[in-house]
Structures are given as structure tokens and as C-alpha cells.
Amino acid sequence: MLLGVQIRKNVISQKFIDEMIEIYDSSQTEDDGMRKVTHTIVETPEFLNIIKQCIGHKPILNAYNFYQTDAKNLYWPHTDYHASGSNITTNPADINVNVPLRYEGDEVPQLVIFNQRYLESSLTWCLDDEVYPFKHNKGVPGRPYDYDITNKTDKEIDKSLYEEHLSNHGRAYNFFGLSGKAYPLEPGSFIAFDNRRIHCTSNKAGPKLGINLTFNSSGVK
Numbered sequence: 001m002l003l004g005v006q007i008r009k010n011v012i013s014q015k016f017i018d019e020m021i022e023i024y025d026s027s028q029t030e031d032d033g034m035r036k037v038t039h040t041i042v043e044t045p046e047f048l049n050i051i052k053q054c055i056g057h058k059p060i061l062n063a064y065n066f067y068q069t070d071a072k073n074l075y076w077p078h079t080d081y082h083a084s085g086s087n088i089t090t091n092p093a094d095i096n097v098n099v100p101l102r103y104e105g106d107e108v109p110q111l112v113i114f115n116q117r118y119l120e121s122s123l124t125w126c127l128d129d130e131v132y133p134f135k136h137n138k139g140v141p142g143r144p145y146d147y148d149i150t151n152k153t154d155k156e157i158d159k160s161l162y163e164e165h166l167s168n169h170g171r172a173y174n175f176f177g178l179s180g181k182a183y184p185l186e187p188g189s190f191i192a193f194d195n196r197r198i199h200c201t202s203n204k205a206g207p208k209l210g211i212n213l214t215f216n217s218s219g220v221k
């Protein structure tokens, strides 16, 4: 298991970032406005080895995709622990890696990662909103505190974390019992974390482009 949230700064080369942006921007847009990018350059050892060393224990790449979000993009608190997409292991993918490529505006977008985990298959807590029928990360009503999550603080969320990063998700009540930190999505860096940890977008949301990868940290069994 990956211990804590791992962030590595200035380790992804500008050449790689430029290549990835070029591939993304030149890919065709689908009917839903998303770009379906199938290029496999992220599977090059030069790129993957940097990340694998950080995770340790010979992790297996499970899946990857580009993400592009606009400034108003807010994604509710959720986890990403799900069945394996790999054909060499049946263990669930348990590590998320976020590789930011670019952002617009003066403020670096951030990702809030909490110290609480939900150990079952991934969920999205829809807070005060109507439950959204996600295909993955099943949408559920309410807030994480009302579910069987680990390490609950039984306290209000830290005021400055809430005001600076979480208030766009609604009232502080939604984050009761949680603690955590916001991590900058700075191009050149990457963030790796146990994807059973609850995480969500910050008020500082974008627009941004990056790559999400998932790994199986425990190798073949």
C-alpha cells in the first residue's frame, strides 16, 4: 500500500508534456465534445518508471485517460477503487496518479485529498445535490461522514481548508468528520495516492488538462 500522498515536483520533462498536449489537441473531438485519445505514449518506460519508483512494489499499470475540465468543473468527493482493467492481475486498481499537463489562469488548480478512506468499491457522494447516475464510482446521497469510512475526526472540517478549497461544494456540514490537504496540479509534477482515499476538486478547479493513471500496487497474485 502506498503510504501517504506522494507528490514529486519537476520530474516530468517539458518535452514529454509538449508531446502529450500535441497528441491531445490533434485528436478528434467526439459528439459529446470529449476527445478520445488512444495513443500509447504514456506506456513508454521513460515515463512510467519515474512513477513506478514512487509507488514501489512493482506496480502494474491498469488504465489511463486524459482529462480536460473547464473552470467551473467541480467533482464531488469520491473514491476510485474498482475492479481490475488489467489482463494480468485480478486485484483491484488501488493507486491513482495524476499528471497535470497545462492549466489556464493565474492560479494553479488543486486537488483536495482527505485522510479518510472508503474501503469498498468506489462511490461518489452527491452531498446536497440529486444523486447522479454515474456508471463508475456509484453516486450516493449525502456526505462521506454518514458512511462507513475510516479515520473520522468527529469534528468540523478545518475552516481554512473549507473556505479556500471546498466552499463551492456547498456547506461545511458536507465535510464534517474529514481532514486533509489541497495539492497543486502543477505541470512537471505528479501526485500518487491510494484511491480509496476520498478526494474532490478544489474551488481552484481549472481549466486544466492532464492524465490520470491507475495502478495495481500489489502486483500479480
Ligand SMILES: [Fe+2]
Pocket: 078, 079, 080, 096, 199
Ligand atoms: Fe478521482
